[in-house]
Amino acid sequence: MTTWNLSQMERHIMICNGATCMRAGAEDVTGQIRDEIRIHRLDEKIHTSRTRCNGRCKDKCVVIDYPKGTWYSVQDEDVARAVVHESANRDAVIYSMENGERKRGENRIKGINKYKKGNSSMKKAVLFVGHGSRLQAGNEEVLQFVEMMRADIDPTLLIETCFLEFASPNIEEGIQKCVEKGADEIHVIPIILLHAGHSKLHIPAEIEHAKEHFPDIQFTYGQTIGVHEEVFEILKSRLEEVGLDVKEKHEDTAILLIGRGGSDPYANGDFYKISRLLWEQLNVPIVESAFMGVTTPSVDEGINRCVKLGAKKIIMLPYFLFTGILMERMNKMAQQYRVTFPEVTIEIAEYFGYHPKLKTVLLERMNQALDGTSSGMDDLENFRQYAKEHGYEHHHHHEHV
Structure with a gap:
């Protein structure tokens, strides 16, 4: 040194x-x-x-x-x-x-006080954190979805939305907004499907960093959507929208569940668990898993496996919350597969989007954070231990294709 x-x-x-x-x-x-x-x-x-x-x-x-x-x-x-x-x-x-x-300086705002003063009643804020997309339409969907939830949220709560990456406001700016509006408590809720690097490291790092600047603010952290019963209801409804009767037997149909893909083995394991549990609730011979990037099997490999197993119809089922670059790419892939495999009917289902069951899950995650029963608080403690042992710079790494 x-x-x-x-x-x-x-x-x-x-x-x-x-x-x-x-x-x-x-x-x-x-x-x-x-x-x-x-x-x-x-x-x-x-x-x-x-x-x-x-x-x-x-x-x-x-x-x-x-x-x-x-x-x-x-x-x-x-x-x-x-x-x-x-x-x-x-x-x-x-x-x-x-x-x-x-x-x-005359052109500089005063800013907010670092330390809270007075004994006024606590003001709570809920900060929803979307992943963020290079495609603005995906970011707009997140913002609109949160707006749709307001009717089911206590009106005394401040509600803000921010993004992990690719879009504004970022988490730091989202926390700043909450504090500027008078929040004493900020409950950070990730709008993220699987429990991986973003929810384990990146968002906790932002929260811990914010604590340094706002020592009088109380922070809680919600858990990801994860393996939740309502997820299967969303997936089945998306299958029904493309003509699959989920109560009937379909001997020649394969479902290809497609995720974003990441390097966290536990998150990938949860994805396979979801595939298996979905298969348990359907009457089809094949439910395969595939990923858009980072890990395997790829979507190409998933499609080829379904064809080799004898599928006459393949439904590509996106495991995505909102639209984005990867959804655009998946639609193009489906078009190409129809050319490559003319003997197979290939459909592509909708992503989660504005499904009412998604609102149910996120409201549950929010309420868990508010009442102190969220497992997300364990993530904050685990992150602190990780940072103590391995160190951690205040930024996050991109893990996407």
Whole structure:
């Protein structure tokens, strides 16, 4: 571990490398500031450090210059380099010290208090976390679904929706919204099918990070949808919509249940469990499992297996909550399979979407978090133990195709 001799240093420039600032280009800002210092041979006078989040996420990217105590919002290279020479435009200043008093820039919002004051009644917020999609239509479906649930939720609860990745607001911003609206308790509910990396690590990491900024806020965490009886009712109704009578015997029909795919063996095991339990509730000879990416068997392999087992009709059954890039790809695959296997009837069922049974499950998960019976709290404790043993940076990894 390096130990610098800082005795000659006159200034210390700290560049926020928190999740929000990193998404806004903090890596480039860090490089630009360090490059300017190097070019002007100021290394002996100015030291730089990367920091965790400094709590001014709306002013991203945040750079702090000590000992003067000036906070900057750095949004382009010119400002980054000007910070080194203390010549940045006043519009870039978040806070400055003047005559021993901290002054906030005229164009900067006050923000929210880090610590709650007073003894007013507790205000509870429910923050639903969707996965997020590169396809905006999928994100809109999540937002609309949560809106549809409002009628069945206690009106005294604050309701917000955010996304894990690919869409805004992200979790950090979603928590910020809840706090800005006065929440003392935030109940984070994942709209996620299977219990894997996102629910075990990524969302708990965001919650633990938020606790550092809002020590007076109480957080709880809900559990994923998981293996739930209502899931089978959703799947069977989607099969019925494409003409399968789930009460009748279908000797030549195969169901290919298709999931997103991931690297968590327990989540993949749950997916196979769901396939098996679905088969138990149907009168078809074949229910196969396949994944769109990351793990096997692939959808191609699943289709080929169904054909080899003698299926004359194959129903591709998406195990997806909402639409997205993968659903678009699956529809194209179905078209190609019809060309490749003209002797086989190939149908594709709808994803979960706005199914009323999905609302039932999510409301159950929400109520479990609210009444303290959610197993999601175990995930927070498990994450803390994992981070203690293995370390964990405040960001999450993409595990998708």
